[in-house]
Amino acid sequence: MREYTVLAVLSVLAVVALERWSGTRVFARAQFWVSMAIVFGFQVLVDGWLTKLSAPIVIYAPDQFLGIRWPWDVPVEDYLFGFAMVGGAIILWERAKQRRPARATGDTPGPTRATNPTGATGPNSSNDPTVAAPARQEDACSRDQ
Secondary structure (H helix, E strand, O other): OOHHHHHHHHHHHHHHHHHHHHOOOHHHOHHHHHHHHHHHHHHHHHHHHHHOOOOOOOOOOHHHOOOOEOOOOOEHHHHHHHHHHHHHHHHHHHHHHHHOOOEOOEOOOOOOOOOOOOOOOOOOOOOOOOOOOOOOOOOHHHHOO
C-alpha cells in the first residue's frame, strides 16, 4: 500500500473540507493562490535539495509513494502535504479572525482609545500631544514646595 500517497491525498481532502466548513472562502482569493505559488517555489528549492537522487538527505521507501518526482526529484506527494499544511494554517487563521469579537470602535483594526491619567475619556482626553488636555489640579508634591 502506498501509505504516503494515501495520507497526502487525505490531508488535501481534509483541508478542502475545512475550507468549506469554515466559510472563509480562502480558495476564492487570488492572495491565497499567490502565496501557494511562493510556497511551492521555495518548496522546490528546499525539498529538491533534500530529496535529490544524486545525494539524498531524505530517502523515501519506494513502496510508500508513487515514485513520481517533479521537478528536481521532488516527490509529488510533498506538494500535497505542503498545500495541506500551509492551506490549513491560513484557513484556521482566517477562521480565528472571524470569531474574534468586534472592538468597541468598530471592526477597523488599530489602537484603542487612550485615556488621560485622570481616567477621563472623551474627545480631549487622549494622550495625543496635538490634542489639548484638560487643566489638571496641583498634586501634593508641588504644593509642598
